[in-house]
Amino acid sequence: MATRPDTARKILLYWMDAALGLVWFMSVAFIAEDAMRGELSVARAAVNVVLVTAFFGLSPFLLHEAFEHRPKPTLKLLLAGVLSAALFVLSPLGGASAAMWLQTMTMWASLAALYLKPRVTIVLAALLVIVVTAHAGLVVGLPWQGILAGQLINSVLMIGAMLVWRWLWWVIRDAYMSREAVARLAVAEERLRFARDLHDLLGHSLSVITLKSELAAKLATKDTGRAAAEMAEVRALAGESLFEVQQAVHGYQALDLEEELAGVRAALEAAGVRCAIEARTDSLSPSAKMLLAWAVREGATNILKHSAATRCEIKIDEGVLEMLNDGVTELAVAPGSGLRGLSERLVTVGGSFSAEPTPGGRFLLRAVVPA
Numbered sequence: 001m002a003t004r005p006d007t008a009r010k011i012l013l014y015w016m017d018a019a020l021g022l023v024w025f026m027s028v029a030f031i032a033e034d035a036m037r038g039e040l041s042v043a044r045a046a047v048n049v050v051l052v053t054a055f056f057g058l059s060p061f062l063l064h065e066a067f068e069h070r071p072k073p074t075l076k077l078l079l080a081g082v083l084s085a086a087l088f089v090l091s092p093l094g095g096a097s098a099a100m101w102l103q104t105m106t107m108w109a110s111l112a113a114l115y116l117k118p119r120v121t122i123v124l125a126a127l128l129v130i131v132v133t134a135h136a137g138l139v140v141g142l143p144w145q146g147i148l149a150g151q152l153i154n155s156v157l158m159i160g161a162m163l164v165w166r167w168l169w170w171v172i173r174d175a176y177m178s179r180e181a182v183a184r185l186a187v188a189e190e191r192l193r194f195a196r197d198l199h200d201l202l203g204h205s206l207s208v209i210t211l212k213s214e215l216a217a218k219l220a221t222k223d224t225g226r227a228a229a230e231m232a233e234v235r236a237l238a239g240e241s242l243f244e245v246q247q248a249v250h251g252y253q254a255l256d257l258e259e260e261l262a263g264v265r266a267a268l269e270a271a272g273v274r275c276a277i278e279a280r281t282d283s284l285s286p287s288a289k290m291l292l293a294w295a296v297r298e299g300a301t302n303i304l305k306h307s308a309a310t311r312c313e314i315k316i317d318e319g320v321l322e323m324l325n326d327g328v329t330e331l332a333v334a335p336g337s338g339l340r341g342l343s344e345r346l347v348t349v350g351g352s353f354s355a356e357p358t359p360g361g362r363f364l365l366r367a368v369v370p371a
Contacts, residue, residue, distance in 0.1 A: 009169055013067060016165070017060045023103065024056035031091075040091075048090055055083040055104060059111060066114035067169055073115045084108040088132070102147075105132060106154040110162040125155045178271075186267060186304075198245075205241040209234050257281060260293040261314065264300040273309050273325070279316040288369045291346060292321050295353075295367040298342045299323040302355070307363065319351075323365040328357045342367070 028049055035045035058080045065071050084104045109128055113121040129151045136147040212234045219227035261277055268275040281289060296314065300323075303309050309327025316322075343353040351369040358364050 110158040257289040257293040274311045277314045291369045299365040321367040
């Protein structure tokens with residue numbers, strides 16, 4: 001299953017492609033009607049069908065490129081403009097296809113708006129409105145006021161709608177990318193903190209051990225007694241360093257449940273996930289709380305990295321933890337190494353663990369620890 005922004009983009013573009021296909025079908029039907037009424041010759045009608053098919057065949061490619069990034073004007077955009085201008089010249093103003101070529105010109109302007117700067121888009125749209133109105137009034141002799149009003153309204157609506165749709169897609173995409181950035185930042189900060197603590201613990205001890213080892217090596221052939229004393233100190237320093245590392249690792253492993261719940265709430269809400277917490281932990285032992293804290297942390301990491309959740313409910317009833325979110329994805333169906341490691345840890349102490357989608361379309365992480 002694709003992520004939520006990818007799904008939104010595909011739905012939006014497919015909907016627009018379907019709309020273009022419908023307009024193409026209506027245009028061909030109007031051209032056929034004009035040909036049957038004798039307002040268009042068969043040859044001219046055939047040329048118009050080819051032109052309108054080519055125009056609407058190019059339009060989806062222009063849409064997809066513009067919604068993926070902010071591209072520069074291309075030959076495809078210029079070709080689409082030439083096709084719309086040809087339809088403008090070859091289609092009769094008084095026939096059923098009159099609305100078709102007016103819409104085609106405006107549609108090309110709305111596509112061009114995705115590639116051009118706002119000021120250039122305004123100038124282009126104004127020029128098209130003036131050209132179409134002048135042609136209808138001066139060349140064909142139609143009432144120019146109605147043509148002018150219709151073109152102005154169509155231009156504003158179609159160009160504005162196209163820009164708004166793309167802006168909405170970019171907002172969805174940026175929001176999802178910011179969620180991923182929050183998760184990456186949390187991991188990076190934890191790595192930095194661990195590296196800093198490890199440097200502070202081992203930097204000085206290892207430097208002293210290195211110097212004393214070099215001194216003992218030099219004294220080995222001159223003063224064996226002193227060399228042995230130096231190596232004894234090296235051994236003692238190494239033992240102290242090992243103890244400090246073990247204490248530091250234990251500190252990383254010993255989590256506080258209340259602090260972890262507060263941190264998870266802050267991280268999820270910063271990523272745009274509403275978080276509701278209900279916890280009753282008074283009768284739990286310290287070891288049980290620590291196991292549940294690890295489960296909460298791993299569950300929150302799983303939500304941030306692998307889901308498209310907008311709401312998360314965390315409930316702890318003594319030794320039972322349930323984390324329910326509405327961001328089910330294909331990645332969440334197959335637990336990663338973090339969830340597998342958590343499951344092994346809980347099963348080892350006599351608990352249980354499960355993480356799977358629910359029938360209601362949500363994802364439930366459930367951890368049970370001995371109280």
